[in-house]
Amino acid sequence: MTDVTERVPKVPPLVEMTEFWTDLSPESRAEILSEAQLLDFAAGETIEIDFGLMISGTAAIEYMVGNGRRCLVELFHSGDLIDLCRRERRPQGRLVGLGYGSMLVLSVADFEACARHHADVLAAYRRRVEDQTGRLRDHINDLAVKTPLERIVAVLFELRRWPEARLGEATDIILPILRKDIAAYTGMKPETVSRALRRLLEAGLIRSGAHDRETITLIDPPVLRQIANGSASKTLEEGR
Amino acid sequence: MTDVTERVPKVPPLVEMTEFWTDLSPESRAEILSEAQLLDFAAGETIEIDFGLMISGTAAIEYMVGNGRRCLVELFHSGDLIDLCRRERRPQGRLVGLGYGSMLVLSVADFEACARHHADVLAAYRRRVEDQTGRLRDHINDLAVKTPLERIVAVLFELRRWPEARLGEATDIILPILRKDIAAYTGMKPETVSRALRRLLEAGLIRSGAHDRETITLIDPPVLRQIANGSASKTLEEGR
DNA sequence: CGTAAGGTTGAATATGTTCAACTTGGGTGG
DNA sequence: CCACCCAAGTTGAACATATTCAACCTTACG
Numbered sequence: 001m002t003d004v005t006e007r008v009p010k011v012p013p014l015v016e017m018t019e020f021w022t023d024l025s026p027e028s029r030a031e032i033l034s035e036a037q038l039l040d041f042a043a044g045e046t047i048e049i050d051f052g053l054m055i056s057g058t059a060a061i062e063y064m065v066g067n068g069r070r071c072l073v074e075l076f077h078s079g080d081l082i083d084l085c086r087r088e089r090r091p092q093g094r095l096v097g098l099g100y101g102s103m104l105v106l107s108v109a110d111f112e113a114c115a116r117h118h119a120d121v122l123a124a125y126r127r128r129v130e131d132q133t134g135r136l137r138d139h140i141n142d143l144a145v146k147t148p149l150e151r152i153v154a155v156l157f158e159l160r161r162w163p164e165a166r167l168g169e170a171t172d173i174i175l176p177i178l179r180k181d182i183a184a185y186t187g188m189k190p191e192t193v194s195r196a197l198r199r200l201l202e203a204g205l206i207r208s209g210a211h212d213r214e215t216i217t218l219i220d221p222p223v224l225r226q227i228a229n230g231s232a233s234k235t236l237e238e239g240r
Numbered sequence: 241m242t243d244v245t246e247r248v249p250k251v252p253p254l255v256e257m258t259e260f261w262t263d264l265s266p267e268s269r270a271e272i273l274s275e276a277q278l279l280d281f282a283a284g285e286t287i288e289i290d291f292g293l294m295i296s297g298t299a300a301i302e303y304m305v306g307n308g309r310r311c312l313v314e315l316f317h318s319g320d321l322i323d324l325c326r327r328e329r330r331p332q333g334r335l336v337g338l339g340y341g342s343m344l345v346l347s348v349a350d351f352e353a354c355a356r357h358h359a360d361v362l363a364a365y366r367r368r369v370e371d372q373t374g375r376l377r378d379h380i381n382d383l384a385v386k387t388p389l390e391r392i393v394a395v396l397f398e399l400r401r402w403p404e405a406r407l408g409e410a411t412d413i414i415l416p417i418l419r420k421d422i423a424a425y426t427g428m429k430p431e432t433v434s435r436a437l438r439r440l441l442e443a444g445l446i447r448s449g450a451h452d453r454e455t456i457t458l459i460d461p462p463v464l465r466q467i468a469n470g471s472a473s474k475t476l477e478e479g480r
Numbered sequence: 481c482g483t484a485a486g487g488t489t490g491a492a493t494a495t496g497t498t499c500a501a502c503t504t505g506g507g508t509g510g
Numbered sequence: 511c512c513a514c515c516c517a518a519g520t521t522g523a524a525c526a527t528a529t530t531c532a533a534c535c536t537t538a539c540g
Binding site (some may be wrong): 418419420430431433434435438453 | 485486487488489
């Protein structure tokens with residue numbers, strides 16, 4: 001373990017709290033740590049890694065296409081595995097920090113070897129992959145068929161599920177990303193995000209701190225859930 | 241190997257051609273086959289599996305939300321691994337056939353064990369996961385920021401990359417799915433798909449068989465590539 | 481031959497975007 | 511400490527464009 005502390009001088013206790021990590025046995029953790037490196041990042045920074053584990057903060061894969069169009073294709077939070085090994089596929093994508101955060105940089109080869117030696121590592125890896133793939137699929141559904149209002153509420157619930165959010169009140173959401181990034185993630189313009197949130201406010205379905213726009217309180221979760229699922233009746237149409 | 245032929249009475253030669261399969265060693269193949277079952281499906285059929293390998297045909301994960309909105313979240317073709325083990329996440333999604341096809345149904349536990357014993361299985365699995373995840377990310381980008389025209393061209397290129405398509409001319413695409421499914425996949429309505437294709441036809445960028453609407457020929461791949469990437473100049477604006 | 485489903489087309493509508501102006505909050509430097 | 515600046519966010523009006531709705535054509539199939 002001396003080797004571990006040398007290579008990862010300051011493993012923050014936050015690592016111990018990530019979902020992926022808690023699935024692992026002590027031996028597996030030690031083996032993974034022995035080859036890992038810690039990486040801190042800040043907002044706007046391009047993160048140049050192939051493979052790693054999110055410890056804290058928020059990161060995203062950002063695509064750029066012509067005309068200044070920007071899209072956050074996938075959001076990463078604590079416990080997510082980031083895999084960009086086949087980056088060649090699409091040169092226009094990059095991993096970018098959306099705030100201060102840190103991650104464990106892993107070697108793919110070492111990780112694969114570890115997964116073959118320890119059943120729990122492979123199982124945890126697969127769980128993660130399935131979870132993150134499920135999120136991508138849900139998000140595709142959101143983008144493909146949902147209205148801006150539905151998308152915003154869906155994102156609120158998605159952010160509500162983040163590990164960090166579980167610490168607070170069940171109905172309080174402290175937005176971990178900017179509104180313009182929510183827009184880039186939901187395929188809308190900042191103006192549209194603003195209008196959608198206003199409609200929710202005016203309908204009395206959410207509340208927002210007077211001064212801190214980061215905090216959003218869900219007032220009527222059941223109705224909001226219906227809206228997010230796209231199965232809402234005319235509840236909001238009246239207030240239009 | 242007698243056991244194999246018993247459990248999988250008629251392993252079609254098509255299996256041997258799938259991308260995933262060709263990455264495996266003979267021993268790995270035998271071990272996987274020994275626990276596999278063959279499953280045929282037809283268009284519109286719900287495919288009830290947890291884990292499997294696409295052999296031929298097309299399948300998709302279909303989401304339904306209120307108001308009759310239907311979305312094909314992910315398309316699967318020969319060589320794709322299908323993993324629905326954590327289906328609980330979203331009860332509204334189902335795996336559905338988009339035509340006749342077949343797949344190998346695998347046991348997750350057996351597959352995981354196999355991946356731990358054979359490095360090539362784990363590597364091939366990870367390659368597949370990375371590939372399919374990359375497709376999901378690209379598709380999210382398409383849905384989030386691209387115009388209908390750009391989406392259609394992007395889909396044409398995506399379908400062009402399918403293993404089955406590689407057999408034909410490099411510029412010929414035999415659409416493996418219906419237009420209404422293209423619409424459900426690209427988050428548009430069938431009318432919009434039709435109009436976008438017409439614009440491409442009128443601009444002389446693609447050609448289509450007079451009677452078989454399934455065949456589409458790319459006349460100007462470089463320009464189409466630019467359109468798909470969202471970096472096209474005004475090429476098409478004139479022809480509007 | 482008749483039906484049903486997929487696909488196409490046109491006109492009217494609904495709605496997200498664009499553009500511009502404005503407000504707000506956080507940071508910097510004098 | 512205050513003035514200043516900048517990015518983020520908001521709002522309204524005009525605009526662009528995908529959807530809706532309806533009619534119609536085509537093909538496959540019993």
